[in-house]
Amino acid sequence: MILPKANSLSPKQLREVTSIVGEFDCQIQPIAGALRTIYAIVGDERDDLMINRLEGLDYIDRIDRIQSPFKLMDRRSDLARGRLKIGEMTLGEQLLVIAGPCTIDPKNPNYFYETAAAVKEAGAQAIRGGVWKPRTNPYSYQGDNRSLDILMEGARRTGLPVDTEVMDEAQLALALDAGVTILQVGARNALNYSLLRAIGRAIAQRPEVSVLLKRSMHMGPLNEFISAAEYIAAFGNPNIMLCPRGTTPTLDGYRNHPDESATPLLKEKTWAAVVVDPSHSVGKAAYVPAASLAAVAYGADGLCIESHIEPQKGIGDDPKQAITPETLKTLISQARALWELKRPEAAETQHAA
Amino acid sequence: MILPKANSLSPKQLREVTSIVGEFDCQIQPIAGALRTIYAIVGDERDDLMINRLEGLDYIDRIDRIQSPFKLMDRRSDLARGRLKIGEMTLGEQLLVIAGPCTIDPKNPNYFYETAAAVKEAGAQAIRGGVWKPRTNPYSYQGDNRSLDILMEGARRTGLPVDTEVMDEAQLALALDAGVTILQVGARNALNYSLLRAIGRAIAQRPEVSVLLKRSMHMGPLNEFISAAEYIAAFGNPNIMLCPRGTTPTLDGYRNHPDESATPLLKEKTWAAVVVDPSHSVGKAAYVPAASLAAVAYGADGLCIESHIEPQKGIGDDPKQAITPETLKTLISQARALWELKRPEAAETQHAA
Amino acid sequence: MILPKANSLSPKQLREVTSIVGEFDCQIQPIAGALRTIYAIVGDERDDLMINRLEGLDYIDRIDRIQSPFKLMDRRSDLARGRLKIGEMTLGEQLLVIAGPCTIDPKNPNYFYETAAAVKEAGAQAIRGGVWKPRTNPYSYQGDNRSLDILMEGARRTGLPVDTEVMDEAQLALALDAGVTILQVGARNALNYSLLRAIGRAIAQRPEVSVLLKRSMHMGPLNEFISAAEYIAAFGNPNIMLCPRGTTPTLDGYRNHPDESATPLLKEKTWAAVVVDPSHSVGKAAYVPAASLAAVAYGADGLCIESHIEPQKGIGDDPKQAITPETLKTLISQARALWELKRPEAAETQHAA
């Protein structure tokens, strides 16, 4: 939809606009209102170049886009029919909980093994554990390849799938070779399109592998976030979970700005599961249970929570934001109770859409 | 705490700083670290003028304030001992629900009377109804004094206390004279200190009157928000409810940025009750139940919800964001169930603090 | 423009939509695109109630508004022809500079008199000075009626118009009676519609009085800001200057988020003069000259700057953010040089629009 600065386009302007959209196989249809005439773009308006060229005309006030820019991830695409399985459970049939420490300590593997066993006992269906870590400070601990073996040993001992973050192609290859089945893309790399493409390509023929795509700290939940997922899905594997984890903090004193409320906005536009990370949203163990329940209240399909048997012994964010498996157990029981309470509505919404 | 730009203050700079804080009865205590010396302000550092003068020195990097600027509203003040009653109920003993239409339609009073009866039946303990309305557009409906009579008639019929927004001293006087016992300060006037003072003064001797103070759209939850409440409390009536209602929208597509997560931050600093307004936060009826449950998950003491028996017949925001009394009833039942689930924790927190 | 959630409206939905807009004398015109049909609202779509009712329909994805909600302030309105005079100078013919202390010290009037003389000598055409002050902290200095006499004595001595902030009707009456000709509305009251209306009414027949309307800390520059000005203009006096002064700080370490860049956005939509306040934007004297030049680079018509002959002796924000008259003099000379450099472009833009 083209809105001119003046009340209407001059004949010469209209010819120019028509010629531009014509190059992209679109037509212009004027809509004469009482005070002003606007101009609909009839055809497929999704080409950014066409929009850029129109926005470059100095007599144009603004362009309102009507179509969503993503295809496969759209709620109405054919991919909406599938259901994602993580280990034994199917998303949508119960609340998924992924839990474990922020960072695996390669010098003290038992913390990981014991935490993994404890979060399984508390009700988690998958285990998280950081092998490599993106750190603001270049002199902080950045991870260790040995932790990958520890992660996989934890997988074997618990029988649960494991989730770890990969930041480049070398880590991606190592993780897949080792048998990691949940690849995490961190907030800092959510717009690293080279990495997203590499992941999409690497898992195209690996239906047992899924991706937990964290939201970048400044992404709008719709266009940018879902489009990032589209980069992966374009290669053919639709096993994608979108993970709100807080955005750039503005007013309130959390580590990030909690954004579990983005969940229903995402679910209106895409069929992808939404798995919220309350730990990074609020950044402090004491607030994690509240944020987890809030995520479920907003309709989340799952939670990804940092947990450690002795948070103060953790080597990443755990001392600050990990909850104990005991707290996790209470949290899971409350969250599942709330999830069941809301289930009839969720089913209805699904049906109505 | 004074942080100089250089690794320490020169003797001359230290003399100047000492002299400035001395005018405010404070002293300077240097703290020599391994790499840098910083300077503690010993004494009552709450005077803004002292801080402004220190910040004006070009060799100062920054001042970190240690003390909170509010007194009466502080969680540790004597006022923390009281409990606020709204009608028959006591805040903290159960979840407060205030509900009713955005705006009373003076031409169709029955919508209000029927809505009031219906939300009472659904479980609300107080009724809201807008008599005067702040509107971005100066040519939109701005309210009508006749609606005040309708509001009070609704109060009489239901036997419940009523809440309405006042925007200036004339409206304040009319509302108090008519018998309104919950005065609402809207987001746009949350920093209108003349109005806050006028309210504080008017209700100083009126213990039956309380104030629902909405958060401004850009207020930090602690300093600015709690300080605004301090303006009212300074006159002696501590019946104040703080009302998060969404802040300036940034990334996510809600009317405002939902901020129910501010609740625990507020409760760590002040004893005041926190009553969340989910209707303005999300701005769309379909999201109101989720936002209400999220508020309870974060520990809210109450909810203020727009409801209308026929939302499409409302004259303010109701067609867009009011829920029906039927939806309200389900919401209240779920919210109270969740509130009970979390109650043991809340009690414990109260005790620990 | 109505965008349905599905690819088009069903016949029943179309009837409902048509009936709603019909109540507001509008019609619906469908626009069939290749992938989707959207629906134009033909007629005057500015009534918020109509939009609210459409947004309340659960099969509507969103409404894109085509028309601006303000009338008198619109760049194309008849009021665009007038030119505002402040004292001897006409806005648009040279760069306006208003300067003076944040707050007048009633115990030390000479600071004000000497500052007023010095900023006049430095090139300012109007004097600012705070009589009453909005303060976050209720226990900070809040102003003093005696300062009004000092302000007016400064006006007499310099022969220049004076600017002071008014926060309620009582202050408004006092200021007008005393002879203040530039009324300042502060950021905290920019959405205080009762005050804006009171000012509009009070100056309707006072063409010698103008208003400096500061932007609220979270206002979008177009709809909300210009609409606030419309509240004043609606009574007949169009002497309004819009004053960007920084918005809620997000990422960068200033007192506020500098927003001089809002200037060209405002000037594309309204004829009102834009007078930027660099002092509150950056909040520190050292950055004020840079912010002032940036404002002129973006096309500002004027600057409102805090200045004090001895900033450390000031009683408001002056110790931190006031510049000396000497710095002001250099700043004004550079700013006017830049203003002249850009003048041919400004004239051209004016012509083209």
Add this chain to the structure above:
Amino acid sequence: MILPKANSLSPKQLREVTSIVGEFDCQIQPIAGALRTIYAIVGDERDDLMINRLEGLDYIDRIDRIQSPFKLMDRRSDLARGRLKIGEMTLGEQLLVIAGPCTIDPKNPNYFYETAAAVKEAGAQAIRGGVWKPRTNPYSYQGDNRSLDILMEGARRTGLPVDTEVMDEAQLALALDAGVTILQVGARNALNYSLLRAIGRAIAQRPEVSVLLKRSMHMGPLNEFISAAEYIAAFGNPNIMLCPRGTTPTLDGYRNHPDESATPLLKEKTWAAVVVDPSHSVGKAAYVPAASLAAVAYGADGLCIESHIEPQKGIGDDPKQAITPETLKTLISQARALWELKRPEAAETQHAA
């Protein structure tokens, strides 16, 4: 600096805190104030793990960090003495201008050759041209290796250094092999630490190569932005230019939130040159000259501007935001005039720091 929730730490809490910081070779020094005791950390407090562990204690209100987390990039480090040369010019001696199209069109190389010649003639000292492009939409044009040859041919024809964005290690190797001497890291990859490390390593022994590091859309200008540069500098090559280019848009209607005002904040903390990108900040050709002058007003060392001889023929952002070489020429002449006007102050600041 440790601020407890209560007025002071209990003996047991103090022992725990002392024990934690002791593991990191730090000590605790209590500072008894009139109302409250706080606790200084004496030693090197820069280890994130120590801070995380302290923040994890439930009796701690907050930790105020005193030391900056970056070392080499600190304004006071030894690296501050060097001066960066780009082609023939030395940063700081005159205003650097890098200009050229957003994206090289591999099918129409002449647009690039002619633009390169024209921006050189207009006064640019380096040429920019996108070979590979990060695009939100996975189906948009993503770049072409053939454009690298066109870029280098432009370098040969003009004799100027060229700047292009690299997004992964493969592109990095290709660009360095071809002779690119200004590597651009885009906003989306500003926190891609794997890439930053790869670049640092690849150019460690290549003093003729420099990096233009764009600010991510949500980075604070100090800690995160300068720390990202530290990742590169840690390998030994200090040729780094920091490039503000707008942050996540909040209130104002630009493509991004213009952030040229971050320049003086950066320059107070680091010795690195600041080169502002006005094109992405404002996102529209008409605003680029104003934003460029504003950047110079705030003390920028250079500008990186999108320019194209026929913007409407460009294939990336050019139709919308590129200016013509003719506009560029006027802009450069005004910007250099302003830069000279401010030069004495800049020299003084440099000296004073």
